[in-house]
Amino acid sequence: MSTRPDLRTYGWKVQAERVKARDGYACQSCGSDSDLTVDHLVPVAAGGTTEPTDDELVTLCRSCNSRKGSRTEVRLTWRSPRWL
Numbered sequence: 001m002s003t004r005p006d007l008r009t010y011g012w013k014v015q016a017e018r019v020k021a022r023d024g025y026a027c028q029s030c031g032s033d034s035d036l037t038v039d040h041l042v043p044v045a046a047g048g049t050t051e052p053t054d055d056e057l058v059t060l061c062r063s064c065n066s067r068k069g070s071r072t073e074v075r076l077t078w079r080s081p082r083w084l
């Protein structure tokens with residue numbers, strides 16, 4: 001089925017931009033403002049939803065994002081109280 005091409009991608013871009021704005025365009029782990037990505041707090045592979053709300057997403061820089069898979073303590077620092 002390839003009849004619904006870009007709607008989901010478009011929605012994701014809008015949501016990602018909203019999450020970055022909420023987080024002040026800064027990595028929520030190290031505070032960097034370069035190479036920002038938006039990622040799931042709970043990876044889909046670990047039971048997270050594939051259609052997350054903004055509260056289930058977090059802004060991370062590329063280096064923190066690539067570290068998160070193997071480091072539980074990084075993940076804990078994401079859970080800053082202001083969006084719990």
Ligand SMILES: [Zn+2]
Pocket residue numbers: 027028029030031032060061062063064065
């Ligand atoms: Zn970072």
